[in-house]
Amino acid sequence: GLRRCLISMDIHHIEEAFQEIKKTIQAKDTFQNVTILSTSETLHSIKPLDVCCMTKNLLAFYVDKVFKDHRELNPQILRKISSIANSFLYMQKALQQCQEQMQCHCRDEATNATRIIHDNYDQLEVRSAAIKSLGELDVFLAWIDKNHQGTSA
């Protein structure tokens, strides 16, 4: 299954990079009572069968949208975001290679959950949405950890 795909991902160093900027990023989030990733009916209700598609969709969400929409001037934070973004790019490529040998179907459940996340994102002003999604990276990383037990180093 997907564990074999992401088994060689060094998720641990991504978590470390995020922990170093989490406080600063979350402090910039001015809409504390709103969430993009962690509404209960999205990530936490994803079934094992949909994990691959959801992982693919969320990597794309961050790579194609969040990291691009965020503007960062602080070099220390920029380095950590770059580290995470390039690691997600590597994961996308590894997942792509893996998909040729295994199924990564997108059923309605995963497609709907992804749309909810994009809808949540689009309801906020783009910079606010990007900063909030960055601040919720730990939700996504924890979800990856939980669904790919063997991957964290």
Add this chain to the structure above:
Amino acid sequence: DGVTVLPAPQNLSVQSTNMKHLLTWSPVTVPGEIIYYFVEYQGEYESLYMSHIWIPSSWCSPTEGPECDITDDITATVPYKLRVRATLGSQTSAWSTLQHPFNRNSTTLTPPVMEVTKDGFHLVIKLEDLGPQFEFLVAYWRREPGAKEHVKVVRSRGIPVHLETMEPGAAYCVKVQTFVKAIRRHSPFSQAECVKVQGETLPL
């Protein structure tokens, strides 16, 4: 932007061994003056999606020497573009960019240094600390015809690891290689080292 007078640094190259990456270049010299260099990098993500973004290196913005340890900047297994420029007061050179992007999966992995010892009848190995990205694959066997080779994956670093309880008079041999999960590559095996319970380490 300062007036570009200084020549740009030349001959950029990266030497990478065991996931330690060093960017070097030919120094720019102005008699009697100290030249400072600024190093910046761009991961594949920035190249693809934000090509105007260059990130100042963690340790070399600025630096005096014609080299820069970029290990802490290269944190994903994707191609990285690197560039350097020289400055002297308000004078700055043009940027020089590394000819080919660097990917850490090209690092040279060397056989690890090991210390094989006996603690009474216990075969013990101690491995050099190469950092958190390294695992060690230790192969050991009893030196006799048809002996089975045992393999143990060691993740602890720099501390003795018990391999086997030896039988008196028997000789045991050990070899080891590293594995780096982030780039999915192994090093070559080290030379085998053998010990005999009541004897000294025997060269092969």
